[in-house]
Amino acid sequence: xxxxxxxxxxxxxxxxxxxxxNLKLVNPAxxxxxxxxxxxxxxxxxxxAASLGELGYNVNCFCFQDSPRxxxxxxxxxxxxxxxxxxxxxxxxxxxxxxxxxxGDFRARESNVYRLAEISLNIIDQCVAQGxxxxxxxxxxxxxxxxxxxxxxxxxxxxxQTGQQLLLGAYQxxxxxxxxxxxxxxxxxxxxxxxxVEGRARGIVTRNLLTGxxxxxxxxAVVLATGGYANVYYLSTNAQxxxxxxxxxxxKRGALFANPCFTQIHPTCIPVSGExxxxxxxxxxxxxxxxxxxxxxxxxDKRLAAQIPxxxxxxxxxxxxxxxxxLVPRDVASRNxxxxxxxxxxxxxxxxxxxxxxxxxxxxxxxNVIKERYGNLFDMYERITGEDPYQTxxxxxxxxxxxxxxxxxxxxxxxxxxxxxxxxxxxFSDHGANRLGASALMQGLGDGYFVxxxxxxxxxxxxxxxxVDTGHAAVRExxxxxxxxxxxxxxxxxxxxxxACYRELGKxxxxxxxxxxxxxxxxxxxxxxPELRERFWRDVKVLGSGEELNQALERAGRAADFFELxxxxxxxxxxxNESCGGHFREEYQxxxxxxxxxxxxxxxxxxxxxxxxxxxxxVHKEPLTFEYVHPSQRSYx
Amino acid sequence: xxxxxxxxxxxxxxEKGRMVRYxxxxxxxxxSFLEMLDVLNEELxxxxxxxxAFDHDCREGICGMxxxxxxxxxxxxxxxxxxxxxxxxxxxxxDELYLEPWRARAFxxxxxxxxxxxxxxxxxxxxxxxxxxxxxxxxxxxIPVQKESAENSMDAAACIGCGACVAMCPNASASLFLGAxxxxxxxxxxxxxxxxxxxxxxxxxANRELFGSCTNIGECEAVCPKDIKLxxxxxxxxxxxxxxxxxx
Ligand SMILES: Cc1cc2nc3c(=O)[nH]c(=O)nc-3n(C[C@H](O)[C@H](O)[C@H](O)COP(=O)(O)OP(=O)(O)OC[C@H]3O[C@@H](n4cnc5c(N)ncnc54)[C@H](O)[C@@H]3O)c2cc1C
Ligand code: FES
Numbered sequence: 001x002x003x004x005x006x007x008x009x010x011x012x013x014x015x016x017x018x019x020x021x022n023l024k025l026v027n028p029a030x031x032x033x034x035x036x037x038x039x040x041x042x043x044x045x046x047x048x049a050a051s052l053g054e055l056g057y058n059v060n061c062f063c064f065q066d067s068p069r070x071x072x073x074x075x076x077x078x079x080x081x082x083x084x085x086x087x088x089x090x091x092x093x094x095x096x097x098x099x100x101x102x103x104g105d106f107r108a109r110e111s112n113v114y115r116l117a118e119i120s121l122n123i124i125d126q127c128v129a130q131g132x133x134x135x136x137x138x139x140x141x142x143x144x145x146x147x148x149x150x151x152x153x154x155x156x157x158x159x160x161q162t163g164q165q166l167l168l169g170a171y172q173x174x175x176x177x178x179x180x181x182x183x184x185x186x187x188x189x190x191x192x193x194x195x196x197v198e199g200r201a202r203g204i205v206t207r208n209l210l211t212g213x214x215x216x217x218x219x220x221a222v223v224l225a226t227g228g229y230a231n232v233y234y235l236s237t238n239a240q241x242x243x244x245x246x247x248x249x250x251x252k253r254g255a256l257f258a259n260p261c262f263t264q265i266h267p268t269c270i271p272v273s274g275e276x277x278x279x280x281x282x283x284x285x286x287x288x289x290x291x292x293x294x295x296x297x298x299x300x301d302k303r304l305a306a307q308i309p310x311x312x313x314x315x316x317x318x319x320x321x322x323x324x325x326x327l328v329p330r331d332v333a334s335r336n337x338x339x340x341x342x343x344x345x346x347x348x349x350x351x352x353x354x355x356x357x358x359x360x361x362x363x364x365x366x367x368n369v370i371k372e373r374y375g376n377l378f379d380m381y382e383r384i385t386g387e388d389p390y391q392t393x394x395x396x397x398x399x400x401x402x403x404x405x406x407x408x409x410x411x412x413x414x415x416x417x418x419x420x421x422x423x424x425x426x427x428f429s430d431h432g433a434n435r436l437g438a439s440a441l442m443q444g445l446g447d448g449y450f451v452x453x454x455x456x457x458x459x460x461x462x463x464x465x466x467x468v469d470t471g472h473a474a475v476r477e478x479x480x481x482x483x484x485x486x487x488x489x490x491x492x493x494x495x496x497x498x499x500a501c502y503r504e505l506g507k508x509x510x511x512x513x514x515x516x517x518x519x520x521x522x523x524x525x526x527x528x529x530p531e532l533r534e535r536f537w538r539d540v541k542v543l544g545s546g547e548e549l550n551q552a553l554e555r556a557g558r559a560a561d562f563f564e565l566x567x568x569x570x571x572x573x574x575x576x577n578e579s580c581g582g583h584f585r586e587e588y589q590x591x592x593x594x595x596x597x598x599x600x601x602x603x604x605x606x607x608x609x610x611x612x613x614x615x616x617x618x619v620h621k622e623p624l625t626f627e628y629v630h631p632s633q634r635s636y637x
Numbered sequence: 638x639x640x641x642x643x644x645x646x647x648x649x650x651x652e653k654g655r656m657v658r659y660x661x662x663x664x665x666x667x668x669s670f671l672e673m674l675d676v677l678n679e680e681l682x683x684x685x686x687x688x689x690a691f692d693h694d695c696r697e698g699i700c701g702m703x704x705x706x707x708x709x710x711x712x713x714x715x716x717x718x719x720x721x722x723x724x725x726x727x728x729x730x731x732d733e734l735y736l737e738p739w740r741a742r743a744f745x746x747x748x749x750x751x752x753x754x755x756x757x758x759x760x761x762x763x764x765x766x767x768x769x770x771x772x773x774x775x776x777x778x779x780i781p782v783q784k785e786s787a788e789n790s791m792d793a794a795a796c797i798g799c800g801a802c803v804a805m806c807p808n809a810s811a812s813l814f815l816g817a818x819x820x821x822x823x824x825x826x827x828x829x830x831x832x833x834x835x836x837x838x839x840x841x842x843a844n845r846e847l848f849g850s851c852t853n854i855g856e857c858e859a860v861c862p863k864d865i866k867l868x869x870x871x872x873x874x875x876x877x878x879x880x881x882x883x884x885x
Contacts, residue, residue, distance in 0.1 A: 140784065
């Protein structure tokens with residue numbers, strides 16, 4: 001299969017403008033004749049559904065929570081990037097583009113990244129006009145901070161609740177369209193399959209989570225905005241409900257899945273405290289601006305932090321990376337924390353944590369300054385752990401956080417199934433092998449407000465749609481598939497709970513396909529996962545019926561898909577014989593222990609094609625070329 | 638520690654519910670309240686009894702999905718804290734806890750601790766927004782916003798729409814929720830053109846949803862996990878009166 005990125009050639013600065021001009025338009029009077037399905041109401045789906053409604057399309061929008069306002073985007077804390085250069089500190093669209101391509105370790109498509117940087121400007125304008133209460137300076141103008149090691153201040157924020165405020169902006173715009181009758185909202189409704197008729201996406205099959213009813217919805221185009229799959233690790237910073245079901249079932253209907261092994265592990269999370277642990281909580285990256293990361297020099301040193309004298313502490317990031325110190329990028333910080341713990345020098349009861357110490361910052365700046373900067377984070381830490389970080393150092397450990405991989409899309413955000421678009425974290429488009437802080441919110445809103453509403457019209461205007469109704473054979477077949485999965489889960493009547501099985505999968509993925517990977521481990525995982533999957537289907541115990549609110553059944557269905565996706569992730573990780581961004585293969589490192597890319601052989605996006613259950617998936621390659629930002633080795637020494 | 642739970646079990650909206658007693662002999666003080674319920678549900682599943690249904694998602698106190706009455710207090714005894722962020726170290730060995738769903742006419746029970754809060758969405762759809770179509774916005778810095786207004790607006794915008802205010806109010810009034818949105822948008826210059834029509838439309842919808850009226854009791858403020866202040870209700874009343882009478 002030839003993967004055509006449809007990305008325009010010529011000067012990068014005008015590619016998006018030229019593309020928009022060349023795309024076909026739908027006559028305003030005809031828009032209401034088209035129905036578009038949007039699955040997901042996070043930043044990507046919420047903004048897309050609202051914008052499509054404003055344009056006059058008929059929109060049917062879906063989410064599994066009880067309200068569109070609760071999508072996982074609500075939890076983002078830090079901020080959103082935009083190249084406004086309000087601070088005259090040298091920022092520009094080009095610099096944001098450059099930083100994002102480099103930060104992604106040269107595994108993203110240049111055209112997409114440039115467009116993202118370009119529309120970052122419009123996003124902020126749009127959100128301000130909607131009433132997002134961004135932080136302000138005394139002058140009344142917008143405040144910015146620098147984030148995640150960026151050398152310019154380009155991050156806009158609303159206290160520690162940026163995701164919440166941006167999402168409420170999109171949600172309110174969406175509710176306005178619902179009130180106006182342009183959008184019909186289906187909350188507590190889960191997409192369980194994609195309907196493909198004669199090669200085109202024509203609808204979805206859903207389960208009403210309150211009544212259990214399996215229903216089909218027909219449309220002219222389908223947009224998936226269903227978020228990332230970090231919950232494949234069982235424990236992650238994602239919300240409990242985050243899942244891969246929508247994109248996975250679309251993959252099984254023919255959409256290619258790109259770079260599944262590109263996942264991001266966030267270095268500063270609160271460590272696991274017990275078997276019952278249900279999720280991991282992120283502590284903002286900004287803490288590394290003032291906190292110092294250390295472990296004891298000696299193995300198995302069980303003394304309290306305060307009793308360990310200065311010369312018996314190892315500030316390992318400062319030691320290894322004198323110029324960036326505690327501010328090295330996420331992947332580097334995470335890997336080093338794992339390494340010292342593997343050496344037996346981790347702290348806390350489990351030994352799976354490192355200290356993040358504010359003692360020196362408090363001595364230097366005073367407790368008040370630290371409180372002003374991080375008060376809410378310190379409170380959150382204390383609430384969860386019961387320890388006071390003003391007195392004892394925080395304990396932190398890396399956790400699975402974000403997935404750069406996702407369904408393959410072209411420059412217009414269309415997948416390999418005509419008529420199916422994928423936006424937000426669910427696609428693979430803009431972050432390459434590593435995402436920079438504050439760039440996911442930008443991408444979600446960029447896709448939803450500004451890209452998709454411009455590109456989807458081209459498909460609608462240039463396609464002749466045949467009439468399809470819910471009696472169509474393809475619809476019946478998809479519904480039957482969904483019913484069969486539900487029946488099988490309820491019928492297993494095994495002896496183990498969903499979580500007992502799912503936790504095991506998470507452990508295998510964390511161990512072998514987490515922060516550091518190697519061929520031997522990945523092969524082991526590839527042997528174990530099918531076994532675990534078989535055991536899951538044989539032993540799982542789901543009570544109740546399919547005709548009512550049944551949360552265990554929902555969770556079982558999502559876990560079932562993770563058992564399959566996990567295998568593809570390991571295959572992809574094994575296929576990529578190089579280290580890049582969040583994908584660190586231990587065999588491929590520089591003499592200093594840094595990630596060693598292999599541009600000669602792996603400068604491509606790996607897009608996997610499903611070939612039927614029991615058959616090996618096939619990889620297709622989209623070659624990546626870098627005309628503007630030339631690949632170089634990252635160095636933080 | 639040992640915790641005794643009495644939980645409201647109700648199969649669906651049509652059937653009658655009742656309190657059921659469960660005993661958990663080994664609760665770790667590091668668990669969150671919801672993790673304790675997870676453990677209970679695992680045990681129930683193993684025994685072949687249906688697990689307790691409860692809403693949750695982020696488990697970080699921000700999505701507003703979780704919530705239950707714990708011994709008569711919405712989200713439990715710790716001020717400024719959602720149920721998912723409440724940890725068991727705030728309880729002691731042998732404690733007996735009564736868990737019930739939000740109770741309000743506008744929030745019918747769906748199952749066990751799960752209720753239907755879609756009335757909140759309909760209130761926002763009625764007017765809780767600023768009408769700005771995508772692409773029509775001026776530059777973000779075209780209209781300066783006083784720092785103080787932005788801060789006050791953010792205080793109100795912190796509402797997570799969980800419904801604790803309604804559940805705790807003896808009148809089942811949604812005034813704290815309404816006021817929070819009206820203050821959030823009304824404190825910003827961008828929110829001025831629709832300020833009065835917004836208050837009127839949102840209040841009218843709340844009445845249609847059968848939420849009660851506010852009689853200034855203040856239980857809502859006391860349980861709000863995001864510390865939204867009663868002042869927002871005064872602001873709502875002012876905007877409403879101004880719209881209706883042209884004064885205020
Ligand atoms: C704790 C945390 C902090 C973060 N902080 C930042 C930050 O500061 N800056 C930044 O840029 N990024 C941050 N991120 C990343 C960012 O929040 C996410 O990448 C982004 O919000 C994803 O948005 P989305 O719209 O793609 O998906 P989501 O917000 O995850 O929305 C998914 C939607 O799809 C729906 N859905 C999913 N599956 C189905 C289905 N089968 N059927 C029906 N509906 C379905 C859900 O109901 C939901 O509405 C953070 C992430 C986490 C976990
Ligand atoms: S689960 Fe999100 S606020 Fe409690």
